[in-house]
Amino acid sequence: MSRLSTYMAQNKSRFIDELMDFISIPSVSALPEHGHDVERAALWVKSKLEKIGMENCQLLETGGHPAVYADWCHARHKPTIMIYGHFDVQPADPLELWRQPPFSPIIEDNRIIGRGASDDKGNMLIPIIALEALLATCDSLPVNVKCLFEGQEEIGSPQMPELIANHRDLFACQMVFNADSVQWSPDQPALILGLRGLVGIQIDLYSASQDVHSGTFGGTFLNPIHALANLVDSLHNPDGSVAVAGFYDDVKPISETELELFKKVPFDETALMNKLGVEKLWGETGYPPLHRAWYRPCLDINGIWGGFQGNDLKTIIPASAHAKLSCRLVPDQHPRRILDLLKAHLEKKCPDQVRIKLSQFESTALPYRISHDHPGNLIAARVLSEIYNRTPLHIRMGFSVPICGWFLKYLKAHTIGFGFGLDDECIHAPNEFFRLSSFEKGQQAWCRLLQELGGVAPES
Amino acid sequence: MSRLSTYMAQNKSRFIDELMDFISIPSVSALPEHGHDVERAALWVKSKLEKIGMENCQLLETGGHPAVYADWCHARHKPTIMIYGHFDVQPADPLELWRQPPFSPIIEDNRIIGRGASDDKGNMLIPIIALEALLATCDSLPVNVKCLFEGQEEIGSPQMPELIANHRDLFACQMVFNADSVQWSPDQPALILGLRGLVGIQIDLYSASQDVHSGTFGGTFLNPIHALANLVDSLHNPDGSVAVAGFYDDVKPISETELELFKKVPFDETALMNKLGVEKLWGETGYPPLHRAWYRPCLDINGIWGGFQGNDLKTIIPASAHAKLSCRLVPDQHPRRILDLLKAHLEKKCPDQVRIKLSQFESTALPYRISHDHPGNLIAARVLSEIYNRTPLHIRMGFSVPICGWFLKYLKAHTIGFGFGLDDECIHAPNEFFRLSSFEKGQQAWCRLLQELGGVAPES
Numbered sequence: 001m002s003r004l005s006t007y008m009a010q011n012k013s014r015f016i017d018e019l020m021d022f023i024s025i026p027s028v029s030a031l032p033e034h035g036h037d038v039e040r041a042a043l044w045v046k047s048k049l050e051k052i053g054m055e056n057c058q059l060l061e062t063g064g065h066p067a068v069y070a071d072w073c074h075a076r077h078k079p080t081i082m083i084y085g086h087f088d089v090q091p092a093d094p095l096e097l098w099r100q101p102p103f104s105p106i107i108e109d110n111r112i113i114g115r116g117a118s119d120d121k122g123n124m125l126i127p128i129i130a131l132e133a134l135l136a137t138c139d140s141l142p143v144n145v146k147c148l149f150e151g152q153e154e155i156g157s158p159q160m161p162e163l164i165a166n167h168r169d170l171f172a173c174q175m176v177f178n179a180d181s182v183q184w185s186p187d188q189p190a191l192i193l194g195l196r197g198l199v200g201i202q203i204d205l206y207s208a209s210q211d212v213h214s215g216t217f218g219g220t221f222l223n224p225i226h227a228l229a230n231l232v233d234s235l236h237n238p239d240g241s242v243a244v245a246g247f248y249d250d251v252k253p254i255s256e257t258e259l260e261l262f263k264k265v266p267f268d269e270t271a272l273m274n275k276l277g278v279e280k281l282w283g284e285t286g287y288p289p290l291h292r293a294w295y296r297p298c299l300d301i302n303g304i305w306g307g308f309q310g311n312d313l314k315t316i317i318p319a320s321a322h323a324k325l326s327c328r329l330v331p332d333q334h335p336r337r338i339l340d341l342l343k344a345h346l347e348k349k350c351p352d353q354v355r356i357k358l359s360q361f362e363s364t365a366l367p368y369r370i371s372h373d374h375p376g377n378l379i380a381a382r383v384l385s386e387i388y389n390r391t392p393l394h395i396r397m398g399f400s401v402p403i404c405g406w407f408l409k410y411l412k413a414h415t416i417g418f419g420f421g422l423d424d425e426c427i428h429a430p431n432e433f434f435r436l437s438s439f440e441k442g443q444q445a446w447c448r449l450l451q452e453l454g455g456v457a458p459e460s
Numbered sequence: 461m462s463r464l465s466t467y468m469a470q471n472k473s474r475f476i477d478e479l480m481d482f483i484s485i486p487s488v489s490a491l492p493e494h495g496h497d498v499e500r501a502a503l504w505v506k507s508k509l510e511k512i513g514m515e516n517c518q519l520l521e522t523g524g525h526p527a528v529y530a531d532w533c534h535a536r537h538k539p540t541i542m543i544y545g546h547f548d549v550q551p552a553d554p555l556e557l558w559r560q561p562p563f564s565p566i567i568e569d570n571r572i573i574g575r576g577a578s579d580d581k582g583n584m585l586i587p588i589i590a591l592e593a594l595l596a597t598c599d600s601l602p603v604n605v606k607c608l609f610e611g612q613e614e615i616g617s618p619q620m621p622e623l624i625a626n627h628r629d630l631f632a633c634q635m636v637f638n639a640d641s642v643q644w645s646p647d648q649p650a651l652i653l654g655l656r657g658l659v660g661i662q663i664d665l666y667s668a669s670q671d672v673h674s675g676t677f678g679g680t681f682l683n684p685i686h687a688l689a690n691l692v693d694s695l696h697n698p699d700g701s702v703a704v705a706g707f708y709d710d711v712k713p714i715s716e717t718e719l720e721l722f723k724k725v726p727f728d729e730t731a732l733m734n735k736l737g738v739e740k741l742w743g744e745t746g747y748p749p750l751h752r753a754w755y756r757p758c759l760d761i762n763g764i765w766g767g768f769q770g771n772d773l774k775t776i777i778p779a780s781a782h783a784k785l786s787c788r789l790v791p792d793q794h795p796r797r798i799l800d801l802l803k804a805h806l807e808k809k810c811p812d813q814v815r816i817k818l819s820q821f822e823s824t825a826l827p828y829r830i831s832h833d834h835p836g837n838l839i840a841a842r843v844l845s846e847i848y849n850r851t852p853l854h855i856r857m858g859f860s861v862p863i864c865g866w867f868l869k870y871l872k873a874h875t876i877g878f879g880f881g882l883d884d885e886c887i888h889a890p891n892e893f894f895r896l897s898s899f900e901k902g903q904q905a906w907c908r909l910l911q912e913l914g915g916v917a918p919e920s
Binding site: 196198200202207208209210212214216217219220221222223225226228229230232236272276277278279280281282284289290292293296297298300301302303304305306307308309312313314315316317318321322323324326328351352353361362397398399400 | 672673681682686738744758765767768784823
């Protein structure tokens with residue numbers, strides 16, 4: 001490790017400069033006017049991969065924002081892993097809340113501040129630096145490595161499932177390490193054993209052909225807002241559980257092993273309440289808050305609207321009322337089946353005095369689960385324990401990372417979260433930052449991970 | 461009547477010209493940039509009243525848009541009546557839907573088209589023309605007449621209660637005739653025996669201190685939209701009745717007499733459904749649609765909103781959710797008591813995981829009722845029967861005319877609707893129009909009304 005450590009130390013400030021340069025490209029995938037910048041970021045990544053000695057470096061066309069691929073596959077009899085990350089970023093607005101321009105990163109208090117610093121430019125540059133350091137000091141890698149970096153993660157990766165499906169051979173690997181991931185705290189590592197899935201639907205209810213005077217007509221026909229409130233209310237039972245018939249049918253109980261691991265996770269209810277700014281938590285009876293967030297599915301209305309929203313009162317009965325609904329799913333719920341159950345519930349409960357239209361949202365995600373003793377997790381746990389001098393927690397996440405489901409579906413490869421973001425880093429918000437200590441610790445961790453993986457025999 | 465008829469016939473086209481001139485003043489009370497035009501309209505009315513020989517013509521300051529007052533009180537031993545109307549109009553937008561500029565009136569197919577043609581400039585000019593014709597041909601009026609025309613009806617007459625309360629002596633009268641009123645159809649007259657009252661409240665529910673990610677936090681605390689849907693749904697029983705405790709306590713049953721009169725009103729359910737554009741009517745079980753609209757109170761959500769309303773899905777749990785609620789009241793419900801009941805219901809039903817804020821809207825109206833055998837109604841019925849050659853229907857209206865309540869409260873005078881609008885005249889909408897036949901018939905009717913009133917002894 002001595003030559004490697006020396007290389008890391010000698011190039012430390014250059015690595016930071018490169019991250020600053022990478023962040024300064026405003027690769028906002030959601031905004032068409034930044035389409036060219038997303039491509040610039042792709043070319044920046046490709047050029048960096050070429051420079052460090054990766055092979056087959058190329059932009060992959062997707063029909064939308066491109067992906068970048070590279071590999072190095074000369075480690076005979078060693079496993080092949082994929083490194084995943086993304087070089088697109090969230091929009092920076094509201095700009096007025098940034099203390100400096102979001103794409104002119106600065107360093108302050110050992111933090112690099114700028115849009116994408118943590119999510120995901122800092123985190124995805126880390127494994128590239130590890131690859132550079134290993135290639136520079138050993139002239140080879142301890143394992144076969146394929147890199148897949150995408151430019152559309154922040155808009156739901158619309159073309160990625162097709163890209164992965166169409167490149168099964170090129171992308172074939174034993175497992176994926178996801179650089180777009182997090183640790184528990186600055187000094188407590190964590191491994192993610194599960195993510196919730198996602199499925200959503202828009203409800204549109206229509207009644208009169210136009211907004212009408214609520215004085216003249218109030219009481220004569222069904223106000224679509226009333227129908228919508230009834231329908232929305234019908235989705236939950238008084239005990240907080242989801243009232244859609246069959247909703248929980250495919251929910252698998254947590255294994256005894258994972259339950260034991262879960263019990264080791266320190267959970268501070270007051271801290272959660274403070275974070276949310278609420279005086280009481282609430283949810284499905286019989287499950288504590290963290291259990292509900294990680295192991296139980298849920299259903300939320302993300303938006304509702306109908307009628308007059310301006311100042312004062314406008315006495316109308318609106319022609320329509322609308323709601324956006326999404327469910328977070330857990331293994332082995334399936335988005336398609338949940339969607340069917342939702343539709344059946346809503347159509348059955350909708351009174352026939354209003355017309356209902358249901359439209360599924362494009363973004364869906366399969367719930368994802370990986371065993372704590374998956375070989376990738378065991379190695380990652382060893383590495384993290386060594387780097388942090390502390391055993392990793394085994395956690396889940398309530399949100400969805402759709403690509404984990406697609407890698408599993410098309411490549412039959414599980415994904416191990418191996419990123420160094422922390423949940424206070426203002427991702428998707430103004431003044432996003434990344435700790436330089438995480439940047440550095442991550443580089444050591446990735447070097448160790450690749451070395452440890454070199455000791456594992458490839459699966460046949 | 462011969463000299464009067466001759467006068468009417470000779471001046472017919474000038475009256476139309478005057479109405480066109482009156483309509484061309486864009487006296488939109490809701491828009492601050494038209495404040496000066498509302499005053500111009502007030503001066504136009506005052507000048508017209510002076511010219512025809514009315515006395516004490518004056519603008520009354522209100523703190524907002526002015527009112528116009530005039531009187532002629534030399535009919536000894538005759539009753540004193542008040543004529544009410546308004547010279548302000550609704551905004552004209554959407555302008556692109558007008559076939560000609562809304563304040564450049566035209567005549568087409570014996571209709572005068574322009575903003576305010578029916579509501580209320582055409583209808584309020586009619587009694588002024590009747591006064592002119594009587595004064596011109598008889599040099600006197602058959603009754604004592606006070607005119608009160610206001611400039612803030614379309615914004616809820618915020619300063620009118622105080623104006624009326626402060627001018628009880630000046631405005632003292634036996635009864636009020638409201639020129640801002642309607643008939644049943646072009647050849648069927650009607651008298652209005654009741655109007656519903658109004659009271660409204662805004663519900664604001666607050667949960668987390670900001671919008672949060674529904675993946676990370678979904679299931680851990682109460683989504684304020686869910687709480688709002690439950691609260692809104694709790695306001696009605698499955699049978700369509702209002703579920704607020706005590707809501708119906710003060711609702712007086714309709715008198716046998718009025719019920720008999722109601723039975724004579726032809727009601728076409730299909731026509732109502734076509735008008736609304738719905739396939740089914742719906743409401744409180746046990747009451748037919750027209751009964752519900754006229755004789756039963758109701759509660760409507762006029763607007764609801766919370767969370768994301770844009771395209772596609774944004775997976776948030778919003779910090780807050782909101783609804784605007786209003787009730788139409790019938791005699792003898794009181795806005796203040798209903799408000800108290802509503803607040804008690806909402807506060808009781810609101811789960812303690814969210815914070816609730818309730819804010820009353822300024823606009824309220826007392827429900828209003830007048831007996832079919834009120835002297836004013838008996839005279840109006842005689843006049844309308846004569847003019848239309850048909851007995852008037854006795855109807856109610858579902859909407860609110862707050863000023864009727866204020867006249868009753870401060871002047872102890874009932875208001876008789878005596879206007880000639882029809883419900884197809886696009887009031888408050890593009891291409892508002894008024895039938896020239898109504899304009900002319902109205903002038904005859906008002907002359908006859910004033911003459912008939914001259915035969916009635918003043919109340920002591």
